[in-house]
Amino acid sequence: MSAPINKTCLSNSTKINKYLLQFANEHVDFRHAEIKAISELFGFTAKALAEDKCSSSPGSPYLMVELNSEKEARKLMSRTVLIKSLYEVWGHGATYKEVSEQVETIPAEIKQPCFSAEKSFRINVDTYNKKIQQQDKIKIIESLPEDVFSFKGKVNLKNPDNTFGLLEYYGANKTEPPDKPFKIYFGRWIADGQRDLIQQFHLTKRHFIGNTSMDAGLSLIMSNLGQVKQNSVVFDPFVGTGSLLVACAHHGGYVMGTDIDYLLLHAKARPSRHNQKQRLADESIQSNLSQYGLGHHYLDILVADSSKHKMWRCQPMFDAIITDPPYGIREGAKRIGTEKDDCLVTDDVKNGHIPQRVEYQMADIFKDLLNFAARFLNMNGRVVFWFPVSRESYTEENLPTHPCLRLDSNCEQILSTRISRRLITMVKCKEFKDEDMATAQIPVDHYDNKPFRDLYFKKSQSNTQSVEDTLQTTSLNDT
Secondary structure, eight states: OOOOOOOOOOOSSOOOOEEEEEEOSSOGGGHHHHHHHHHHHHTOOOEEOTTOTTTTSTTOSEEEEEOSOHHHHHHHHTTOSSEEEEEEEEEEESSHHHHHHHHHTSOHHHHHHHHSTTOOEEEEEEEESOOOOHHHHHHHHHTSOTTTSOOOSOBOSSSOSEEEEEEEEOSSTTSOOOSSOSEEEEEEEEEEOSTHHHHHTOGGGOSSOOTTOOOHHHHHHHHHHTTOOTTOEEEETTOTTOHHHHHHHHTTOEEEEEESOHHHHTTOSOOOSTTOOSOOTTOSHHHHHHHTTOGGGEEEEEEOOTTOGGGSOSSOOEEEEEEOOOOOSSSOOEEEOOSOTTOOOOHHHHTTOOOOEEEOOHHHHHHHHHHHHHHHEEEEEEEEEEEEEETTTOOGGGSOBBTTEEEEEEEEEEOSSSEEEEEEEEEEOSOOOGGGTTOOBOSSOTTTTSOHHHHHHSOOTTSOOOHHHHHTTTOSOOO
16 A cells, blocks of 8 residues: 655745656556656656666666656656656765765755654665665665754654655666665655555456456556546447456546457356356456446446447547457457358348357458547547567558557567567547548558467577467467
Protein backbone atom coordinates (compact mmCIF):
# COMPACT_ATOMS: atom_id res chain seq x y z
CA MET A 1 0.00 0.00 0.00
CA SER A 2 1.34 3.42 -0.91
CA ALA A 3 2.38 5.67 1.95
CA PRO A 4 0.37 8.86 2.53
CA ILE A 5 1.34 11.78 0.32
CA ASN A 6 3.94 14.15 1.69
CA LYS A 7 2.71 17.38 3.25
CA THR A 8 3.63 20.45 1.20
CA CYS A 9 6.38 22.61 2.60
CA LEU A 10 7.07 24.98 -0.31
CA SER A 11 6.04 28.59 -0.28
CA ASN A 12 4.03 30.05 -3.15
CA SER A 13 6.84 32.39 -4.14
CA THR A 14 9.58 29.80 -4.59
CA LYS A 15 9.50 26.39 -6.14
CA ILE A 16 11.70 23.68 -7.57
CA ASN A 17 10.70 22.34 -10.98
CA LYS A 18 13.17 19.42 -11.16
CA TYR A 19 11.74 16.03 -10.28
CA LEU A 20 13.27 12.57 -10.26
CA LEU A 21 11.21 9.59 -11.43
CA GLN A 22 12.19 6.22 -10.00
CA PHE A 23 10.90 3.44 -12.25
CA ALA A 24 10.08 -0.17 -11.55
CA ASN A 25 12.46 -2.55 -13.30
CA GLU A 26 10.02 -3.76 -15.98
CA HIS A 27 8.60 -2.72 -19.35
CA VAL A 28 11.45 -0.28 -19.93
CA ASP A 29 10.36 0.53 -23.48
CA PHE A 30 6.93 1.69 -22.25
CA ARG A 31 8.16 4.37 -19.82
CA HIS A 32 8.29 7.45 -22.03
CA ALA A 33 5.04 6.55 -23.80
CA GLU A 34 3.15 6.27 -20.51
CA ILE A 35 4.56 9.57 -19.18
CA LYS A 36 3.67 11.34 -22.44
CA ALA A 37 0.12 9.95 -22.50
CA ILE A 38 -0.61 10.82 -18.86
CA SER A 39 0.87 14.32 -19.07
CA GLU A 40 -1.13 15.06 -22.24
CA LEU A 41 -4.27 13.73 -20.54
CA PHE A 42 -3.85 16.25 -17.71
CA GLY A 43 -2.72 19.07 -20.01
CA PHE A 44 0.96 19.52 -19.15
CA THR A 45 4.38 18.52 -20.48
CA ALA A 46 7.02 16.46 -18.68
CA LYS A 47 10.33 17.48 -20.24
CA ALA A 48 13.34 15.20 -19.74
CA LEU A 49 16.39 17.16 -18.53
CA ALA A 50 19.55 16.73 -20.58
CA GLU A 51 21.74 17.84 -17.65
CA ASP A 52 21.41 14.40 -16.07
CA LYS A 53 23.04 12.06 -18.59
CA CYS A 54 23.01 9.17 -16.14
CA SER A 55 19.22 9.09 -15.82
CA SER A 56 18.80 8.92 -19.60
CA SER A 57 21.28 6.05 -20.06
CA PRO A 58 19.95 2.58 -20.99
CA GLY A 59 19.28 0.46 -17.93
CA SER A 60 18.91 3.38 -15.52
CA PRO A 61 15.77 3.28 -13.34
CA TYR A 62 15.85 7.08 -12.99
CA LEU A 63 14.69 9.95 -15.16
CA MET A 64 14.94 13.60 -14.23
CA VAL A 65 12.15 15.74 -15.66
CA GLU A 66 10.98 19.32 -15.53
CA LEU A 67 7.44 20.01 -14.33
CA ASN A 68 5.75 23.33 -13.66
CA SER A 69 4.46 22.45 -10.22
CA GLU A 70 4.10 19.83 -7.53
CA LYS A 71 0.44 19.59 -8.52
CA GLU A 72 1.47 18.30 -11.95
CA ALA A 73 3.79 15.81 -10.29
CA ARG A 74 0.96 14.44 -8.16
CA LYS A 75 -1.32 14.13 -11.19
CA LEU A 76 1.33 12.09 -12.98
CA MET A 77 1.71 9.77 -10.01
CA SER A 78 -2.05 9.38 -9.64
CA ARG A 79 -2.10 7.30 -12.86
CA THR A 80 1.29 5.76 -13.56
CA VAL A 81 2.02 2.11 -12.84
CA LEU A 82 5.59 2.12 -14.19
CA ILE A 83 6.95 4.79 -11.81
CA LYS A 84 7.55 3.66 -8.24
CA SER A 85 8.26 7.03 -6.64
CA LEU A 86 8.75 10.70 -7.49
CA TYR A 87 11.13 13.08 -5.71
CA GLU A 88 11.64 16.82 -5.79
CA VAL A 89 15.35 17.07 -6.63
CA TRP A 90 17.46 19.06 -4.17
CA GLY A 91 20.84 17.80 -5.35
CA HIS A 92 22.54 15.26 -7.61
CA GLY A 93 26.10 14.41 -8.54
CA ALA A 94 28.80 11.79 -8.74
CA THR A 95 29.89 12.34 -5.11
CA TYR A 96 28.25 13.33 -1.85
CA LYS A 97 30.31 16.52 -1.93
CA GLU A 98 28.67 17.55 -5.21
CA VAL A 99 25.23 16.68 -3.83
CA SER A 100 25.89 18.72 -0.66
CA GLU A 101 27.02 21.72 -2.67
CA GLN A 102 23.77 21.70 -4.63
CA VAL A 103 21.62 21.24 -1.52
CA GLU A 104 23.39 24.23 0.01
CA THR A 105 22.21 26.42 -2.88
CA ILE A 106 18.53 25.59 -2.30
CA PRO A 107 16.78 28.80 -1.11
CA ALA A 108 16.17 29.00 2.63
CA GLU A 109 12.43 29.53 2.14
CA ILE A 110 12.30 26.02 0.66
CA LYS A 111 14.62 24.25 3.09
CA GLN A 112 13.72 25.84 6.40
CA PRO A 113 10.06 24.70 6.57
CA CYS A 114 11.28 21.15 6.05
CA PHE A 115 14.23 21.45 8.45
CA SER A 116 12.30 23.17 11.24
CA ALA A 117 11.93 21.68 14.71
CA GLU A 118 8.15 21.32 14.22
CA LYS A 119 8.56 18.96 11.27
CA SER A 120 9.48 15.30 11.77
CA PHE A 121 11.48 13.62 9.03
CA ARG A 122 12.87 10.39 7.66
CA ILE A 123 15.71 9.70 5.22
CA ASN A 124 15.53 6.57 3.07
CA VAL A 125 18.72 5.25 1.46
CA ASP A 126 17.98 3.29 -1.71
CA THR A 127 20.55 1.63 -3.95
CA TYR A 128 20.23 0.20 -7.46
CA ASN A 129 22.30 -2.80 -8.61
CA LYS A 130 23.99 -3.15 -5.23
CA LYS A 131 22.81 -4.26 -1.80
CA ILE A 132 24.21 -2.58 1.27
CA GLN A 133 23.61 -3.43 4.91
CA GLN A 134 21.36 -1.36 7.16
CA GLN A 135 24.30 -0.24 9.30
CA ASP A 136 26.01 1.07 6.16
CA LYS A 137 22.89 3.04 5.27
CA ILE A 138 22.94 4.62 8.74
CA LYS A 139 26.61 5.55 8.26
CA ILE A 140 25.75 7.28 4.97
CA ILE A 141 23.04 9.34 6.68
CA GLU A 142 25.29 10.22 9.60
CA SER A 143 28.07 11.31 7.24
CA LEU A 144 25.93 14.07 5.71
CA PRO A 145 27.29 17.52 6.72
CA GLU A 146 25.09 18.92 9.50
CA ASP A 147 25.55 22.52 8.39
CA VAL A 148 23.93 21.64 5.04
CA PHE A 149 21.42 18.95 6.08
CA SER A 150 20.40 20.88 9.19
CA PHE A 151 17.38 18.87 10.32
CA LYS A 152 16.11 20.13 13.69
CA GLY A 153 12.94 18.04 13.92
CA LYS A 154 12.52 14.56 15.34
CA VAL A 155 13.14 11.39 13.37
CA ASN A 156 9.88 9.56 12.67
CA LEU A 157 10.23 6.34 10.70
CA LYS A 158 6.51 5.50 10.54
CA ASN A 159 4.63 8.68 9.73
CA PRO A 160 6.97 11.63 9.21
CA ASP A 161 5.95 15.08 8.01
CA ASN A 162 8.64 14.89 5.33
CA THR A 163 10.44 11.96 3.72
CA PHE A 164 13.73 12.41 1.90
CA GLY A 165 15.48 9.98 -0.41
CA LEU A 166 19.17 9.28 -0.92
CA LEU A 167 19.33 7.26 -4.12
CA GLU A 168 22.57 5.64 -5.28
CA TYR A 169 22.98 4.29 -8.80
CA TYR A 170 25.62 1.57 -9.30
CA GLY A 171 25.04 0.89 -12.99
CA ALA A 172 22.62 -1.16 -15.05
CA ASN A 173 20.93 -4.20 -13.55
CA LYS A 174 22.97 -7.45 -13.46
CA THR A 175 26.28 -5.69 -14.11
CA GLU A 176 29.27 -5.74 -11.77
CA PRO A 177 28.76 -2.79 -9.39
CA PRO A 178 31.67 -0.46 -8.64
CA ASP A 179 32.80 0.43 -5.13
CA LYS A 180 31.42 3.95 -5.46
CA PRO A 181 28.08 4.85 -7.07
CA PHE A 182 28.01 6.39 -10.52
CA LYS A 183 25.34 8.85 -9.45
CA ILE A 184 23.71 10.06 -6.23
CA TYR A 185 20.38 11.85 -5.90
CA PHE A 186 18.91 13.62 -2.88
CA GLY A 187 15.36 14.87 -2.85
CA ARG A 188 12.08 15.30 -1.06
CA TRP A 189 9.65 12.48 -1.65
CA ILE A 190 6.39 13.68 -3.23
CA ALA A 191 4.31 10.58 -4.00
CA ASP A 192 4.34 6.93 -5.02
CA GLY A 193 2.80 5.57 -8.22
CA GLN A 194 -0.12 3.18 -8.50
CA ARG A 195 1.78 -0.09 -8.51
CA ASP A 196 -0.33 -1.47 -5.67
CA LEU A 197 -3.15 -1.73 -8.25
CA ILE A 198 -1.23 -4.56 -9.92
CA GLN A 199 -1.82 -6.73 -6.86
CA GLN A 200 -5.33 -5.42 -6.32
CA PHE A 201 -6.36 -6.52 -9.84
CA HIS A 202 -4.10 -9.59 -10.02
CA LEU A 203 -5.49 -12.40 -12.15
CA THR A 204 -5.17 -14.95 -9.35
CA LYS A 205 -7.83 -12.98 -7.47
CA ARG A 206 -10.07 -12.50 -10.51
CA HIS A 207 -13.42 -14.31 -10.62
CA PHE A 208 -13.51 -14.87 -14.40
CA ILE A 209 -10.27 -15.54 -16.29
CA GLY A 210 -9.12 -17.39 -19.39
CA ASN A 211 -5.89 -18.85 -20.67
CA THR A 212 -4.93 -15.56 -22.30
CA SER A 213 -6.29 -12.93 -19.90
CA MET A 214 -4.07 -9.84 -19.97
CA ASP A 215 -2.16 -9.29 -16.73
CA ALA A 216 -3.19 -6.37 -14.56
CA GLY A 217 -0.04 -4.28 -15.02
CA LEU A 218 -0.16 -4.27 -18.82
CA SER A 219 -3.92 -3.68 -18.77
CA LEU A 220 -3.43 -0.53 -16.68
CA ILE A 221 -0.62 0.65 -18.96
CA MET A 222 -2.84 0.19 -22.02
CA SER A 223 -5.62 2.17 -20.33
CA ASN A 224 -3.13 4.97 -19.63
CA LEU A 225 -1.90 4.98 -23.24
CA GLY A 226 -5.54 5.12 -24.34
CA GLN A 227 -6.01 8.15 -22.04
CA VAL A 228 -9.13 6.63 -20.52
CA LYS A 229 -10.69 9.05 -18.07
CA GLN A 230 -13.95 9.67 -16.23
CA ASN A 231 -16.95 9.04 -18.53
CA SER A 232 -14.89 7.76 -21.48
CA VAL A 233 -16.68 5.16 -23.61
CA VAL A 234 -14.25 2.28 -24.21
CA PHE A 235 -14.61 -0.63 -26.62
CA ASP A 236 -12.69 -3.92 -26.97
CA PRO A 237 -13.54 -5.81 -30.20
CA PHE A 238 -11.68 -8.95 -29.02
CA VAL A 239 -12.83 -8.78 -25.44
CA GLY A 240 -12.15 -12.35 -24.22
CA THR A 241 -12.50 -12.32 -20.43
CA GLY A 242 -12.45 -8.52 -20.27
CA SER A 243 -9.16 -7.89 -18.45
CA LEU A 244 -8.58 -4.67 -20.40
CA LEU A 245 -12.07 -3.43 -19.56
CA VAL A 246 -11.45 -3.86 -15.82
CA ALA A 247 -8.49 -1.46 -16.00
CA CYS A 248 -10.44 1.02 -18.15
CA ALA A 249 -13.43 0.92 -15.77
CA HIS A 250 -11.09 1.61 -12.84
CA HIS A 251 -9.97 4.79 -14.62
CA GLY A 252 -13.58 5.90 -15.00
CA GLY A 253 -14.50 4.54 -18.42
CA TYR A 254 -17.80 2.96 -19.40
CA VAL A 255 -16.91 -0.29 -21.13
CA MET A 256 -18.27 -2.69 -23.73
CA GLY A 257 -16.89 -5.28 -26.10
CA THR A 258 -17.48 -8.07 -28.59
CA ASP A 259 -16.08 -11.56 -29.04
CA ILE A 260 -16.85 -14.34 -31.48
CA ASP A 261 -16.46 -17.04 -28.79
CA TYR A 262 -19.99 -17.76 -27.52
CA LEU A 263 -18.85 -20.50 -25.13
CA LEU A 264 -16.29 -18.30 -23.39
CA LEU A 265 -18.63 -15.34 -22.90
CA HIS A 266 -21.35 -17.63 -21.50
CA ALA A 267 -19.00 -19.47 -19.09
CA LYS A 268 -19.33 -22.73 -21.00
CA ALA A 269 -15.73 -22.99 -22.23
CA ARG A 270 -13.12 -25.18 -20.58
CA PRO A 271 -11.95 -23.71 -17.23
CA SER A 272 -8.48 -22.18 -17.05
CA ARG A 273 -7.83 -22.78 -13.36
CA HIS A 274 -6.05 -25.92 -12.22
CA ASN A 275 -8.34 -28.63 -10.84
CA GLN A 276 -11.51 -26.75 -11.81
CA LYS A 277 -13.85 -29.16 -13.61
CA GLN A 278 -16.30 -26.66 -15.02
CA ARG A 279 -16.91 -22.95 -14.96
CA LEU A 280 -19.27 -21.39 -12.45
CA ALA A 281 -22.57 -20.13 -13.81
CA ASP A 282 -21.86 -16.53 -12.72
CA GLU A 283 -18.44 -16.26 -14.40
CA SER A 284 -18.69 -13.24 -16.69
CA ILE A 285 -17.08 -9.90 -17.49
CA GLN A 286 -19.86 -8.15 -15.61
CA SER A 287 -19.12 -10.21 -12.49
CA ASN A 288 -15.45 -9.20 -12.77
CA LEU A 289 -16.39 -5.54 -12.77
CA SER A 290 -18.80 -6.05 -9.87
CA GLN A 291 -16.03 -7.81 -7.94
CA TYR A 292 -14.11 -4.51 -7.86
CA GLY A 293 -17.15 -2.29 -7.30
CA LEU A 294 -17.17 -1.22 -10.96
CA GLY A 295 -20.36 -2.89 -12.09
CA HIS A 296 -21.99 0.47 -12.88
CA HIS A 297 -19.35 1.01 -15.62
CA TYR A 298 -20.56 -2.04 -17.57
CA LEU A 299 -22.44 -1.23 -20.79
CA ASP A 300 -22.70 -4.56 -22.63
CA ILE A 301 -20.84 -7.50 -24.17
CA LEU A 302 -21.97 -8.87 -27.55
CA VAL A 303 -21.29 -12.21 -29.20
CA ALA A 304 -20.26 -10.82 -32.57
CA ASP A 305 -17.66 -10.87 -35.30
CA SER A 306 -15.52 -7.74 -35.03
CA SER A 307 -14.94 -7.71 -38.79
CA LYS A 308 -18.64 -7.04 -39.44
CA HIS A 309 -18.77 -3.25 -39.23
CA LYS A 310 -22.28 -2.84 -40.69
CA MET A 311 -23.86 -4.00 -37.42
CA TRP A 312 -22.97 -0.61 -35.89
CA ARG A 313 -24.69 2.74 -36.31
CA CYS A 314 -22.54 4.73 -38.71
CA GLN A 315 -21.25 7.46 -36.40
CA PRO A 316 -18.31 8.08 -34.01
CA MET A 317 -19.17 6.74 -30.57
CA PHE A 318 -16.02 5.55 -28.76
CA ASP A 319 -13.36 7.58 -26.94
CA ALA A 320 -10.92 4.67 -26.91
CA ILE A 321 -10.58 1.25 -28.53
CA ILE A 322 -8.24 -0.92 -26.49
CA THR A 323 -7.69 -4.51 -27.52
CA ASP A 324 -5.44 -7.53 -27.87
CA PRO A 325 -6.28 -9.21 -31.21
CA PRO A 326 -5.99 -13.00 -31.60
CA TYR A 327 -2.57 -14.20 -32.75
CA GLY A 328 -3.65 -17.70 -33.80
CA ILE A 329 -0.91 -19.60 -31.96
CA ARG A 330 -2.85 -22.27 -30.08
CA GLU A 331 -5.59 -22.26 -32.70
CA GLY A 332 -6.18 -20.23 -35.82
CA ALA A 333 -7.90 -16.85 -35.59
CA LYS A 334 -11.40 -17.08 -37.04
CA ARG A 335 -14.09 -14.84 -38.48
CA ILE A 336 -17.54 -15.55 -39.84
CA GLY A 337 -17.46 -16.36 -43.54
CA THR A 338 -17.48 -19.07 -46.14
CA GLU A 339 -15.18 -20.25 -48.88
CA LYS A 340 -18.18 -20.84 -51.18
CA ASP A 341 -19.15 -18.06 -53.57
CA ASP A 342 -22.87 -18.89 -53.83
CA CYS A 343 -23.63 -19.63 -50.17
CA LEU A 344 -27.07 -18.35 -49.11
CA VAL A 345 -28.79 -19.03 -45.80
CA THR A 346 -32.50 -19.33 -46.52
CA ASP A 347 -35.22 -18.18 -44.13
CA ASP A 348 -36.31 -21.72 -43.25
CA VAL A 349 -32.91 -22.54 -41.70
CA LYS A 350 -31.97 -19.17 -40.18
CA ASN A 351 -33.45 -20.02 -36.79
CA GLY A 352 -30.71 -21.78 -34.84
CA HIS A 353 -28.23 -21.48 -37.69
CA ILE A 354 -24.57 -21.50 -36.60
CA PRO A 355 -22.49 -19.48 -39.07
CA GLN A 356 -19.46 -21.05 -40.67
CA ARG A 357 -16.05 -19.70 -39.73
CA VAL A 358 -13.00 -19.22 -41.89
CA GLU A 359 -9.39 -18.37 -41.14
CA TYR A 360 -8.80 -14.71 -40.24
CA GLN A 361 -5.46 -13.58 -41.66
CA MET A 362 -3.34 -11.38 -39.39
CA ALA A 363 -3.03 -8.59 -41.94
CA ASP A 364 -6.82 -8.52 -42.34
CA ILE A 365 -7.30 -8.36 -38.56
CA PHE A 366 -5.24 -5.17 -38.27
CA LYS A 367 -6.66 -3.53 -41.40
CA ASP A 368 -10.19 -4.21 -40.18
CA LEU A 369 -9.29 -2.86 -36.73
CA LEU A 370 -7.94 0.42 -38.15
CA ASN A 371 -10.88 0.81 -40.53
CA PHE A 372 -13.21 0.34 -37.56
CA ALA A 373 -11.26 2.79 -35.39
CA ALA A 374 -11.20 5.47 -38.10
CA ARG A 375 -14.95 5.23 -38.47
CA PHE A 376 -16.17 4.84 -34.90
CA LEU A 377 -13.63 6.72 -32.78
CA ASN A 378 -14.41 10.27 -31.72
CA MET A 379 -11.91 12.91 -32.88
CA ASN A 380 -8.65 12.63 -30.90
CA GLY A 381 -9.81 9.22 -29.68
CA ARG A 382 -7.20 6.49 -29.38
CA VAL A 383 -6.83 2.91 -30.53
CA VAL A 384 -4.33 0.81 -28.55
CA PHE A 385 -3.49 -2.72 -29.70
CA TRP A 386 -0.81 -5.40 -29.64
CA PHE A 387 1.08 -6.27 -32.84
CA PRO A 388 3.11 -9.54 -32.62
CA VAL A 389 6.33 -9.70 -34.64
CA SER A 390 9.39 -11.73 -35.46
CA ARG A 391 12.23 -9.58 -34.14
CA GLU A 392 14.72 -10.46 -36.87
CA SER A 393 12.44 -9.45 -39.76
CA TYR A 394 10.30 -6.64 -38.29
CA THR A 395 10.52 -3.14 -39.78
CA GLU A 396 8.43 0.02 -39.31
CA GLU A 397 6.87 -0.62 -42.73
CA ASN A 398 5.10 -3.66 -41.25
CA LEU A 399 2.78 -1.47 -39.18
CA PRO A 400 -0.75 -0.88 -40.46
CA THR A 401 -1.68 2.68 -41.44
CA HIS A 402 -4.85 4.68 -42.09
CA PRO A 403 -5.20 8.26 -43.38
CA CYS A 404 -7.45 9.17 -40.41
CA LEU A 405 -5.02 7.85 -37.79
CA ARG A 406 -1.53 8.95 -36.75
CA LEU A 407 1.00 6.83 -34.88
CA ASP A 408 1.55 8.12 -31.34
CA SER A 409 3.73 5.43 -29.75
CA ASN A 410 5.29 2.05 -30.57
CA CYS A 411 6.61 0.07 -27.57
CA GLU A 412 8.22 -3.37 -27.65
CA GLN A 413 7.68 -6.15 -25.13
CA ILE A 414 10.35 -8.78 -25.75
CA LEU A 415 9.03 -12.31 -25.24
CA SER A 416 12.02 -14.32 -26.42
CA THR A 417 15.17 -13.89 -28.48
CA ARG A 418 13.09 -14.25 -31.65
CA ILE A 419 9.58 -13.07 -30.83
CA SER A 420 8.18 -9.86 -29.38
CA ARG A 421 4.96 -7.92 -29.51
CA ARG A 422 4.63 -4.21 -30.00
CA LEU A 423 2.04 -2.07 -28.24
CA ILE A 424 0.80 0.40 -30.85
CA THR A 425 -1.09 3.58 -29.99
CA MET A 426 -2.77 5.61 -32.72
CA VAL A 427 -4.80 8.82 -32.49
CA LYS A 428 -7.70 9.82 -34.73
CA CYS A 429 -6.55 13.06 -36.34
CA LYS A 430 -8.98 13.42 -39.26
CA GLU A 431 -12.75 13.16 -39.62
CA PHE A 432 -13.87 9.98 -41.36
CA LYS A 433 -15.48 10.39 -44.78
CA ASP A 434 -16.97 7.88 -47.20
CA GLU A 435 -13.83 7.86 -49.30
CA ASP A 436 -11.85 6.76 -46.22
CA MET A 437 -13.78 3.48 -46.00
CA ALA A 438 -11.54 0.39 -46.13
CA THR A 439 -8.39 2.50 -46.71
CA ALA A 440 -6.22 0.89 -44.03
CA GLN A 441 -3.01 -0.47 -45.49
CA ILE A 442 0.04 -2.46 -44.49
CA PRO A 443 2.97 -1.32 -46.68
CA VAL A 444 4.89 -4.56 -46.13
CA ASP A 445 2.97 -7.57 -44.80
CA HIS A 446 5.05 -8.90 -41.93
CA TYR A 447 3.06 -12.16 -41.93
CA ASP A 448 3.27 -12.73 -45.70
CA ASN A 449 -0.42 -13.70 -45.75
CA LYS A 450 0.27 -16.58 -43.37
CA PRO A 451 -0.76 -17.30 -39.75
CA PHE A 452 1.52 -15.81 -37.11
CA ARG A 453 2.08 -19.32 -35.74
CA ASP A 454 4.23 -19.97 -38.83
CA LEU A 455 6.56 -17.17 -37.73
CA TYR A 456 6.29 -18.18 -34.08
CA PHE A 457 7.44 -21.75 -34.58
CA LYS A 458 9.81 -21.03 -37.45
CA LYS A 459 13.49 -21.51 -36.60
CA SER A 460 15.69 -18.46 -36.78
CA GLN A 461 17.89 -17.83 -39.80
CA SER A 462 20.84 -19.25 -37.92
CA ASN A 463 18.82 -22.49 -37.55
CA THR A 464 19.13 -22.38 -33.77
CA GLN A 465 16.64 -21.88 -30.98
CA SER A 466 17.70 -20.90 -27.48
CA VAL A 467 16.44 -22.47 -24.29
CA GLU A 468 14.90 -19.10 -23.46
CA ASP A 469 12.69 -19.36 -26.57
CA THR A 470 11.47 -22.78 -25.52
CA LEU A 471 10.72 -21.73 -21.96
CA GLN A 472 8.76 -18.69 -23.06
CA THR A 473 6.53 -20.26 -25.73
CA THR A 474 3.53 -19.76 -23.46
CA SER A 475 4.16 -16.04 -22.95
CA LEU A 476 2.35 -14.77 -26.04
CA ASN A 477 -1.28 -13.83 -25.60
CA ASP A 478 -3.77 -15.68 -27.78
CA THR A 479 -7.33 -14.58 -27.50
